[in-house]
Amino acid sequence: MDFKFKKSLGQNFLIDKNILEKIAASACIEQNSLVIEVGPGSGNLTKYLSVAATNVLCYEIDTRLEEILSEELYEYHNVKIIFDDFLKRDIKSDIAEFSYDNLYLVANLPYYITTPIIEKVIDSDLPFKRITIMIQKEVGERLMAHPKTREYGSITVYLNYYFDIKNEFIVSRNAFIPKPNVDSIVISLIRKDEKLYLKDKNVFNRLLKDSFKFKRKTIRNNLKNYDLNLVSEVLEHNGYNLSTRAEELPLEVFVELANNIK
Ligand code: SAM
DSSP states (O other), X not given: OOOOOOGGGTOOXXXXXXXXXXXXXXXOOOSSEEEEEEOOTTTHHHHHHHHHSSEEEEEOSOGGGHHHHHHHTTTOTTEEEEOSOGGGSOHHHHTTTOOOSEXXXXXXOOGGXXXXXXXXXXXXXXXXXXXXXXXXXXXXXXXXXXXXXXXXXXXXXXXXXXXXXXXXXXXXXXXXESOOSSOEEEEEEXXXXXXXXXXXXXXXXXXXXXXXXXXXXBHHHHXXXXXXXXXXXXXXXXXXXXXXXXXXXXXXXXHHHHHHOO
């Protein structure tokens, strides 16, 4: 393939067929499905998704890939590609033309925008049944972290509210061209059927960002602009206090805090 990879677009293409197959299998795609793929690149993974899914909708920012993709996916009739920045799209209106019972997102993500993509997908409120993504290994470890570990952060708590996170498998940097400087991991986010009651998502999101703002600081310091009496009450009731650090608090406590602060 005569193609100049752009590092700035996270263009590391996966060339190991076994791994591509394993990613598609990890997605557990069921009948009557729509699969969204962010960044098809040259269509390596898309082909496997096309076979497993009823329809595949891809977003690719790099229009230089148009010709390669139309050649590579010539025989894959259930694939539609939108050449645009995924972060700028209104996913809901893009998928309005499809009918489906099961919605998925499967992607070897461009790593420079991993968090914005995940946040966009969750904030879209679309009923993704399962999200199977390849991301940088260190980021994956953060998303799967437990309280009281260095990796545990606001994004961990945020994701855990919505999903159970499954570690699928690690992928060596040697499986890509060009070879990146980091190893990767494939994880699946599996929608939780029973979520904790949350009064206001925006309050929850803001609380998480503020609580983890300075990781070494206590809740008293990070939440000094909140009503500390209310915060303290919830913390004490759960066996913590204002000197606790955010990284020690489990999801349930953040949810209770969000439901009780103004
Ligand atoms: N799916 C291919 C594979 O597995 O070999 C390529 C994956 S590569 C890691 C990431 C892809 O995302 C690239 O094709 C890149 O051009 C595309 N991309 C980068 N930023 C994007 C954005 N904002 N919206 C849509 N696609 C983007």
